[in-house]
Amino acid sequence: MAVYTDVSDEELEAFIGSYAIGALTSFKGIAEGVENSNYLVHTAGGPYILTLYEKRVSPADLPYFLALMEHLAARGITCPLPVHDREGRTLKELAGRPAALITFLEGLWVRRPGIEHCAGLGQALGRFHLAGQDFPMRRANSLSLPGWRALFASIGSEADRIKPGLAGVMEKELHHLEGHWPQDLPQGVIHADLFPDNVFFLGDKVSGLIDFYFACNDMLAYDIAVCLNAWCFETDGSFNVTKARGLLQAYEAVRPLTKAELQWLPTLARGAALRFLLTRTYDLLNTDANALVKTKDPNEYLRKLRFHQRVKSTRDYGLKEH
Amino acid sequence: MAVYTDVSDEELEAFIGSYAIGALTSFKGIAEGVENSNYLVHTAGGPYILTLYEKRVSPADLPYFLALMEHLAARGITCPLPVHDREGRTLKELAGRPAALITFLEGLWVRRPGIEHCAGLGQALGRFHLAGQDFPMRRANSLSLPGWRALFASIGSEADRIKPGLAGVMEKELHHLEGHWPQDLPQGVIHADLFPDNVFFLGDKVSGLIDFYFACNDMLAYDIAVCLNAWCFETDGSFNVTKARGLLQAYEAVRPLTKAELQWLPTLARGAALRFLLTRTYDLLNTDANALVKTKDPNEYLRKLRFHQRVKSTRDYGLKEH
Numbered sequence: 001m002a003v004y005t006d007v008s009d010e011e012l013e014a015f016i017g018s019y020a021i022g023a024l025t026s027f028k029g030i031a032e033g034v035e036n037s038n039y040l041v042h043t044a045g046g047p048y049i050l051t052l053y054e055k056r057v058s059p060a061d062l063p064y065f066l067a068l069m070e071h072l073a074a075r076g077i078t079c080p081l082p083v084h085d086r087e088g089r090t091l092k093e094l095a096g097r098p099a100a101l102i103t104f105l106e107g108l109w110v111r112r113p114g115i116e117h118c119a120g121l122g123q124a125l126g127r128f129h130l131a132g133q134d135f136p137m138r139r140a141n142s143l144s145l146p147g148w149r150a151l152f153a154s155i156g157s158e159a160d161r162i163k164p165g166l167a168g169v170m171e172k173e174l175h176h177l178e179g180h181w182p183q184d185l186p187q188g189v190i191h192a193d194l195f196p197d198n199v200f201f202l203g204d205k206v207s208g209l210i211d212f213y214f215a216c217n218d219m220l221a222y223d224i225a226v227c228l229n230a231w232c233f234e235t236d237g238s239f240n241v242t243k244a245r246g247l248l249q250a251y252e253a254v255r256p257l258t259k260a261e262l263q264w265l266p267t268l269a270r271g272a273a274l275r276f277l278l279t280r281t282y283d284l285l286n287t288d289a290n291a292l293v294k295t296k297d298p299n300e301y302l303r304k305l306r307f308h309q310r311v312k313s314t315r316d317y318g319l320k321e322h
Numbered sequence: 323m324a325v326y327t328d329v330s331d332e333e334l335e336a337f338i339g340s341y342a343i344g345a346l347t348s349f350k351g352i353a354e355g356v357e358n359s360n361y362l363v364h365t366a367g368g369p370y371i372l373t374l375y376e377k378r379v380s381p382a383d384l385p386y387f388l389a390l391m392e393h394l395a396a397r398g399i400t401c402p403l404p405v406h407d408r409e410g411r412t413l414k415e416l417a418g419r420p421a422a423l424i425t426f427l428e429g430l431w432v433r434r435p436g437i438e439h440c441a442g443l444g445q446a447l448g449r450f451h452l453a454g455q456d457f458p459m460r461r462a463n464s465l466s467l468p469g470w471r472a473l474f475a476s477i478g479s480e481a482d483r484i485k486p487g488l489a490g491v492m493e494k495e496l497h498h499l500e501g502h503w504p505q506d507l508p509q510g511v512i513h514a515d516l517f518p519d520n521v522f523f524l525g526d527k528v529s530g531l532i533d534f535y536f537a538c539n540d541m542l543a544y545d546i547a548v549c550l551n552a553w554c555f556e557t558d559g560s561f562n563v564t565k566a567r568g569l570l571q572a573y574e575a576v577r578p579l580t581k582a583e584l585q586w587l588p589t590l591a592r593g594a595a596l597r598f599l600l601t602r603t604y605d606l607l608n609t610d611a612n613a614l615v616k617t618k619d620p621n622e623y624l625r626k627l628r629f630h631q632r633v634k635s636t637r638d639y640g641l642k643e644h
Binding site for chain 1: 328329330331346347348349350351352353354362364369426428429430432433434524
């Protein structure tokens with residue numbers, strides 16, 4: 001939930017007037033999206049989303065994100081499309097923030113994904129990875145292994161304030177991953193944050209992907225590892241192997257995984273669990289109690305990490321041996 | 323800003339399916355409205371607002387509010403219209419909360435109202451008061467003089483935590499108003515909370531009124547007093563007499579004020595300032611630091627109260643003597 005920035009009447013009118021989309025008829029803050037301020041905009045031309053990029057998104061990265069959305073849309077991936085203003089620009093400024101107007105995407109995110117949703121996700125993720133193969137821009141993953149080490153350094157023993165022993169668990173897992181992290185897996189553009197609230201469905205069918213503001217170039221299978229964590233655990237903490245199998249089989253129907261990717265999947269899943277454990281811990285320790293943001297529970301990812309630590313092979317994710 | 327209640331996929335689908343408005347295509351929490359959870363709902367039939375009534379709205383009052391919106395809309399006042407489900411009901415339940423689906427109203431609320439907006443407001447308020455004259459239901463104003471005394475009793479000396487001496491100011495003002503409060507002014511349905519965020523404009527024209535969840539039966543001129551407080555002060559605390567004149571003249575073009583209403587207006591404005599000083603103080607003292615609500619500054623209304631205490635007659639609000 002986030003609307004951080006107030007926009008004045010005059011600025012808003014001038015901003016909307018710079019696009020050929022007709023007069024403004026409605027403007028409402030949306031209580032979704034943790035990183036940025038999002039507004040629903042109605043004009044004579046239809047509904048749009050206006051995003052103001054807040055401080056956690058680096059302005060230098062915005063051209064990558066916006067160009068990626070245009071690239072994907074041109075290849076048939078349904079995602080929000082940045083609107084060009086009368087001068088052809090997509091990245092603009094409003095209320096002292098970088099800003100972009102993007103198309104409104106119909107669809108609902110699923111609060112409790114079922115097996116059919118996990119399969120839809122797997123297929124959409126495979127298609128997204130293929131569509132990104134010829135995207136020419138590059139952005140390093142700032143939240144991969146070296147980034148986790150830096151994040152852990154800034155958290156340190158403070159983690160134990162959340163749960164005694166948590167810092168030790170993080171340190172030990174980081175040390176393990178630093179000695180066992182794949183180097184030569186297939187690379188490409190990954191979403192890196194494809195949680196259920198970033199995947200829209202109409203019925204059981206994926207209607208679009210949103211929120212590309214963690215997208216970067218990294219191992220494609222790491223994206224799958226993020227999704228296994230975000231989509232395949234039940235609220236009681238148990239791992240639903242049927243959902244995982246549905247996700248992986250649907251993905252492989254679009255892009256079969258290499259033997260190396262399959263072998264490394266449990267390690268990537270440990271890494272992805274550690275990534276969200278670290279960022280949630282950091283956020284919980286550093287969020288002003290007055291902030292209008294609901295912090296997420298780090299313990300959820302501690303439990304997920306422990307699950308993946310016990311995984312022996314992709315059989316535990318529901319796949320037969322290849 | 324408020325979305326308090328999570329709605330499950332199944333509940334939402336069943337709820338929307340109970341209306342003849344087509345299939346659900348989008349569902350987003352809206353970061354507006356302090357008292358309730360509001361969602362923007364898109365269906366094949368168009369956009370709607372879904373409101374879940376949270377604990378500060380008494381369920382017993384909801385039939386009054388919903389019937390009032392239907393009454394007003396039938397008399398040409400543009401306001402959200404409760405949608406009837408297939409069984410004819412407007413007041414329903416969702417996620418354990420009272421809930422209603424209402425029509426989406428185009429328009430924008432003005433962050434910094436100008437003179438033309440104050441005039442538009444005055445006219446709209448006058449029309450609203452006339453349209454409400456034959457509304458048959460009754461609801462007492464729980465936030466009028468006796469309610470303020472009760473609210474003050476629950477705040478007590480705690481007010482001094484916000485500003486030393488504040489409790490004394492409140493006590494003295496309450497005492498004054500209890501000895502000088504009008505009894506026989508024209509009554510009717512009042513909005514009672516017609517702040518700028520509850521009045522939509524398209525250009526300089528009022529396009530609709532929203533948020534009737536404080537509406538009640540009380541002195542009509544008290545509604546004007548609320549608006550003088552909410553619309554006619556500048557952000558530096560100064561009172562803009564031109565805006566007040568614009569508001570009052572536009573109102574009187576629709577419904578002329580009686581001599582008694584004009585005489586009592588400064589007192590009613592003191593009361594309205596005290597009402598928001600009390601509720602903001604109460605909210606600030608009682609809001610959990612973790613709540614996802616931005617509390618409003620009580621001091622703003624202390625300054626407004628002091629202004630009205632010095633007012634001698636409606637000349638100070640820009641009106642000539644009648």
